[in-house]
Amino acid sequence: MSIENELIRRDIGHTKEGDKDYPRRLKCLSDRPKELYYIGKLPADDIPSIAIIGARNCSGYGRQMAREFAIELATAGIQIISGMARGVDGIAGRAALMAGGSSYAVLGSGVDVCYPRENAELYEELMSKGGVISELAPGYPAMAANFPRRNRIISGLADAVLVIEARERSGTLITVNMALEQGREVYALPGRITDSLSYGCNRLISEGAVPALRPYELTEQIISRFGNKEIKTAKENGQDKDNMRYLNADHDKSFMTVNEREVLGVLDYRPKTASEIFYELSARVDIRIEELLCLLTDMTVKHMIECIDGANYCLRG
Amino acid sequence: MYSSVNSGGLCGLMCYIASVEVDVQRSLPAFEMVGRLLSEVKEARERVKVSLKNCGIELPPIRITVNISPADIVKSGTAFDLPIAVGIMNALGLVTDESIEDMLIIGELGLNGDVKAVNGVLPILIKAKESGLRRCMVPADNLKEASFVSGIEIIPVEDVGKVMHLLQGGEEICGIYADNNGICTDGSKLPSTKDDFADIIGQEACIRAATIAAAGFHHMLMVGPPGAGKTMIAKRIPSIMPPMDEKESVEVSTIYSVSGLLNKDRPYITNRPFYSPHHTATTVSLTGGGAYPRPGIMSLCHRGVLFLDELPEFNRESIEALREPLEAREIRVTRSRTSYVYPADFMLVAAANPCPCGYYPDRNLCNCTEPMIARYRSRISGPIKDRIDIITYISRLDADRVVGAPKLKGKGAADSRRKGSDEISRQVAGAYERQRIRYENTGIRYNSEIPSGSIEKYCGLGSDEREYMKEIYDPMNLTARAYHKILKVARTIADLEGCEDIGVAHLREAVCYRG
Numbered sequence: 001m002s003i004e005n006e007l008i009r010r011d012i013g014h015t016k017e018g019d020k021d022y023p024r025r026l027k028c029l030s031d032r033p034k035e036l037y038y039i040g041k042l043p044a045d046d047i048p049s050i051a052i053i054g055a056r057n058c059s060g061y062g063r064q065m066a067r068e069f070a071i072e073l074a075t076a077g078i079q080i081i082s083g084m085a086r087g088v089d090g091i092a093g094r095a096a097l098m099a100g101g102s103s104y105a106v107l108g109s110g111v112d113v114c115y116p117r118e119n120a121e122l123y124e125e126l127m128s129k130g131g132v133i134s135e136l137a138p139g140y141p142a143m144a145a146n147f148p149r150r151n152r153i154i155s156g157l158a159d160a161v162l163v164i165e166a167r168e169r170s171g172t173l174i175t176v177n178m179a180l181e182q183g184r185e186v187y188a189l190p191g192r193i194t195d196s197l198s199y200g201c202n203r204l205i206s207e208g209a210v211p212a213l214r215p216y217e218l219t220e221q222i223i224s225r226f227g228n229k230e231i232k233t234a235k236e237n238g239q240d241k242d243n244m245r246y247l248n249a250d251h252d253k254s255f256m257t258v259n260e261r262e263v264l265g266v267l268d269y270r271p272k273t274a275s276e277i278f279y280e281l282s283a284r285v286d287i288r289i290e291e292l293l294c295l296l297t298d299m300t301v302k303h304m305i306e307c308i309d310g311a312n313y314c315l316r317g
Numbered sequence: 318m319y320s321s322v323n324s325g326g327l328c329g330l331m332c333y334i335a336s337v338e339v340d341v342q343r344s345l346p347a348f349e350m351v352g353r354l355l356s357e358v359k360e361a362r363e364r365v366k367v368s369l370k371n372c373g374i375e376l377p378p379i380r381i382t383v384n385i386s387p388a389d390i391v392k393s394g395t396a397f398d399l400p401i402a403v404g405i406m407n408a409l410g411l412v413t414d415e416s417i418e419d420m421l422i423i424g425e426l427g428l429n430g431d432v433k434a435v436n437g438v439l440p441i442l443i444k445a446k447e448s449g450l451r452r453c454m455v456p457a458d459n460l461k462e463a464s465f466v467s468g469i470e471i472i473p474v475e476d477v478g479k480v481m482h483l484l485q486g487g488e489e490i491c492g493i494y495a496d497n498n499g500i501c502t503d504g505s506k507l508p509s510t511k512d513d514f515a516d517i518i519g520q521e522a523c524i525r526a527a528t529i530a531a532a533g534f535h536h537m538l539m540v541g542p543p544g545a546g547k548t549m550i551a552k553r554i555p556s557i558m559p560p561m562d563e564k565e566s567v568e569v570s571t572i573y574s575v576s577g578l579l580n581k582d583r584p585y586i587t588n589r590p591f592y593s594p595h596h597t598a599t600t601v602s603l604t605g606g607g608a609y610p611r612p613g614i615m616s617l618c619h620r621g622v623l624f625l626d627e628l629p630e631f632n633r634e635s636i637e638a639l640r641e642p643l644e645a646r647e648i649r650v651t652r653s654r655t656s657y658v659y660p661a662d663f664m665l666v667a668a669a670n671p672c673p674c675g676y677y678p679d680r681n682l683c684n685c686t687e688p689m690i691a692r693y694r695s696r697i698s699g700p701i702k703d704r705i706d707i708i709t710y711i712s713r714l715d716a717d718r719v720v721g722a723p724k725l726k727g728k729g730a731a732d733s734r735r736k737g738s739d740e741i742s743r744q745v746a747g748a749y750e751r752q753r754i755r756y757e758n759t760g761i762r763y764n765s766e767i768p769s770g771s772i773e774k775y776c777g778l779g780s781d782e783r784e785y786m787k788e789i790y791d792p793m794n795l796t797a798r799a800y801h802k803i804l805k806v807a808r809t810i811a812d813l814e815g816c817e818d819i820g821v822a823h824l825r826e827a828v829c830y831r832g
Contacts, residue, residue, distance in 0.1 A: 057687075059680035086687055118687070167684070195681045271678045273541075273712040274522035274829065289521040290810075294825035301792045309671065309678045310540070310832045311522075311710045 012111060012138055013038045025049075026156050029182055033135035033153060037111045040131030043104050043157050048226035049079035051154050051179070053172050054088030054164030059197050060306070060314045061269035062088055062165035065189050067095040069162060072215030074101020078222055081106065081158045083150065084126070088164045090119050093126065103130040106157065108142055108150040110134060115142035133157070148174055155179035159226040162212055163188045166200025173200055176209075185225070187212040259285060259295055260304065264315070267305060271312035318342075320407035320414075323421045323450060324385075324400035325441035326392055327575055329610055329650070329657030332437065332444040334421070335385050337397060339404030344380035352385035355393045355609070364426045365402045372430040372478035374406070381405060391654075393609060396435040399424030399454070402477055403484070412484040420452040420472075421445040430477040434458035439574040439585075442466040443567070452492060454480070460493070461584035462574060465567075470494060512553045515737035519714050520546055526709035526830055527551075527666075528741050531558050532748035533809030534763035536643065536665040536704055538628070538697075538832065541711030542675040547668035548593070550711075551624040554666060555589040557742040558622075559749050565620045568660060572612050572619055590621035596630040604638045605659050606650040615642050616659040628667040629696040636701060639665065643704040667705070669697065706765055706802045708832025748812035764808045769801055776804040778819060785821045793828060803827045 007014050015021045016035040024045040026032045036042070043049050052070055054062055066088045074080055074096035082089040084105035096103035105126050109115050111134045114123040126132050135153060136146065151174060155161050161179040163186065166172040176186055188209040191198020205211050212218045256264075259281075266272075266280045278292050287295075300307040306316035322337045348362045369376060383401055385392055400422040406412045423441060425433040438459040445453055446469045455463045457473040464471060470492035474480050483490055514524055523539060523546075530537040531554050539547045561569065569586045573579050579586075592614050594603060605613030615623060615638075625631060642648055642661035650657045672690040676682035685693075752763055755775065761767060767775050778786065786800070795803070807819045807827040814823070 055680075057680055057684050060678070062680070197681050270681070273710040275520045275710075276712045278521050279519055279718065289525050290822075290826055293522065293525070293829040294822055297789070297793075297825045297828045301789050303792070309710075310708055311829055312678050 007037075007138070010112065010138070011039060013040075013042070015042070023157060025159070026153070029152070029156050031152060032156070036133055036135055036153075037138055038131050038133040039111050040127045040129075041102075041104075042131055042133065043079045043081065043102075047077065047079055048160075048222050049081055049104075049158045050222055051081040051158035051161045051175075051184075052088065052092035052164060053082065053151075053154065053161060053175050055166055055170060055172060055197055056085055056087035056089075058087040058091075058165045059195070059269065060271060060308065061191065061195075062189075062197060063091055064269060064316070066091040066164045069164070069189075069212065069215045069218065070095035070101075070103075071099040073219050073222070074099045074103065076219045076223065077101065078219065078227075079104060079130075081154055083108070083147075083154055084119055084122060084132070086116055086118070090122055092164070093130075094122050097122075097125050097129050104157065105130075105132050106150055106153045107132055107134040107136075108144075108147040110136050110138040110140035112138045113140065113142055147171070151175040152178045152182070155182055155184050158184060160185035160187060160222055162218070163201050163204060163209070165189065165191070165197040166204075167196055168199045168203075170200050173204075176204060185210070187218060256304075259287060259291075260299060263292075263295060263299060264304065267313060267315050269314050271308045271314045273312055277313060318408040318410065320404045322400040322404045322407065322417055323419075323445075324397055324423055325421055325437075325444060326385075326390070326396065327394060327437040327440070328390055328655070330440065330571060330575055330612070330659055331657075332440045333387065333390060334444060334448050334450070335387065335390075335392070335397075337400040337404050338384045338386065339401065339408045340382045341379045341405065341408045343378070346376075346378045347380040348383075349381070350383045350385075352383075352388045353391045354385065355391060357395055358385070358392045358397055361395070361398045361401050361426075364398050364428065365405065367428045368398075368426040368430040368477050369402060369405065371428060372476065372481070374411070374477075374481065376405070377409075379409075381408075394435065394437070395425035395433075396423040396437070396441075398426040399432055399456075399474075399477075399480070402426060403454075403480065406481055406484070411481060416484040416486065419450050420454060421450045422454040424454070424456045424474065426477060432456045432474050432476055432480070434580075436577040437575045438462050439465060439567070439579070440571045442469060442471075443571075445469065458581060461581055462570075462579050464493060465570070465585050467494070512549075512556055513738045514550075514553050514557065514741055515735050517546055517549055517553070517735070518718055520550065520711055522829075523550055523709045523711045524736070524741075526707050527554055528557065528745060529806060529809050529813065529830070530554070530664065530666070530707050532745045532813050533706075533752070533765050533805065534664050535706035535765040535806065535809065537667070537707040537709065538702075538705045539666070539668045539709055539711050540671050540832075541668075542670065542713050545711045545713050547711055548624070548626055551593070551622065551626075551666045551668065552591060553738060554622050554664070555591045556738040557745050558589050558664075559742070559746045561587065561589060561620055569620050572616050572660070576612050576617065578617070590618045591624065592618040592621070593624040593626060596625075596627050598631075598635065600632070600635045600638050603635055604641075604648050604650070605657075610650045610652070610657045612659045613648070615639075615648060615661040615663060618663045619660045621663060623663040623665050625665065625667045628669045629693055633696065636697060639701055639704075643701070665705070667697075671710075703798060705832075706806055707830040709830060744813055747815060748809060751812045751815070764805050764812065767805055767808070772801055772804055776808045776819060778804075778824075782819060782821055782824060785824060789828065793831075795831070799831050803831055806830055 070092040080096035080103040082093045093103045111132050114120050155178050161184050186209040188201040188204040190211045262285050299305045305313050318341050320339045324335050324337050326335050350359050425435050434456045452470040454472045457475045460473040472492045573586050594614050603613050603615050605616050646662035648659045648661045671677040672685040673693050674683050674685050807823040810823040811819045
């Protein structure tokens, strides 16, 4: 059986340099892949695309923001490219699909190899609602040595790159360097200067990257620069309300008790234990630890806050 | 001439009354000993001969045969020296049969004739009393320990010469009868623990969790970064548990007596034990056993607290060894011929880092990968985790709480309301009392022991509570097992608050400890 037939049998698409369906964005790259294998689709050439990348071990803040930006961008019809890695990549891909958008993942292994295993569900979904792409032949195992090369395709397939979180020395920054070489626009999510996970992004901003301050702003920028008239921003769709959930806009504070409001005031995206919350809260309201524990349970059940890893609490998006 | 003297020996924690039979006959000098004796028992030959000589009792040329019955139990220890010596005196006619009638004799001999302290005096005396013996001759150094057994005459002795003098009637035997409440009279002299919960800055949620754990004898796990105060909290848990009752004291003291951990300064155990073995401890040192089986640390903290710091760092075998005591509350050391049962009913307090570096889920400090964290956590296996009812999270303290910040308005209000061990232990005592009444004659003692079949009976919920649990079951990702744990913990919280029925507030709090 020929290789071609085997690929067709397994629903694996194949394109090489010079083919009609070879992605336009890759054509101008100096180190473009000679061939690409894919399951599902390749990103459309005429629709703007953005790569959302960041740390594998991201913080709660990174997780929330990756989700927010991916949802907003995907809802506007922008294609989301990622590496399907743990952390930011996987979260962004998942959120984009959840929002009904299209999302593509470039793998560091053959397209029929799912790595990491815990993203198996996302992998399946990508195949049907977007695409998984690789320059490596099917069956090629996931090897760390291949990941940096895979990154050039991630940035290559995108018009712009959004960096969510990156440490000082991070693989994400390698992708950013490649994106700059390829002439891609770089956006970075600003963070507190004390957060080691925001160091990379803040550094990028100081070096000229565009700070990503609001998901809808970024969406508008992307569309105005790379879009065509078919794409409309959320604003043009008639939603001019800033619907970022992380501003707690959907919590109508008038329904909250005083203590609930105070707890929200104490929490941020860094997970805190009940003891820490108790200490900060005790300066403002008179509450016993038993009461606080009950309150935290209630707020978790009501989805006002998020409970991570058993009993560490933080704000939710 | 034949003589028989009562003595006692230990086999694990079980005691037996042995009769030391001595026969002497005119013949070439010889000293034979039989009765499944380990070498330290056989070596009594030389100790007895020399110590008798050094106390002025010259043995004529005789053949001495000693049998210690029951002959099928392996005899160990050195407590048979003195009964053998007394047996020889009796067989030679130096002391009368009447003088040693109904008397149990134990003690080790030195070559100069001194009688030295032995292990296991407490359980042996209890056994002697049960067997109907009236008098016990014990080494003077064991007197304090012995005097906790009431209703039996205790004769402390210091050397073999005096023993003979005493038995020959040269001096009136004035034995000691322990007063009935030795524990109270002597227990008060023991230094009470200085550790107090009031010493702990912050960690209110953990202290609350520890209070509940102590009140219901729930096993507990504290998760948090190094240096947050896990050890400090664990150490203070015995200070809030109600004192042991007399039966418990006897059980614990028996284990200590057998292990040779009682002495003149600490003749009896009244405080709940606390043990904190290092994670390099071998499995056998934890469970007990060994070539000559003896209780391990898990038994030494019977009725008290076993604190395992850095639980995932313990070797797998040691962690798995926790299964038996957590399940059966005892440890069975099985040998081909016999098995030894050591009680091990302890409250497990374990501490663990949330991840190898200790800072998860604060991702700005922790860069451990998810698989690393999963691997680290999997070292505590499911069956062990299932036995832990309460999981609590502890956090690093801010500098201004440790060093002490200038008092700002309102700030630090939490610190000024710290509860001391006295206050907490009163609450816990109330919860114990409620449990005692509820579980009278059921075999259950604490809420943590409620078998799953009886949860409905003891942790029944009203309709509001049922509705509440239904409501949170899915959002909180509960499982049937987690549900049962929550009910048991809620039962204890209700007991702490002095409530007969579990209320919604108790359930809401209990959910926080599910981990």
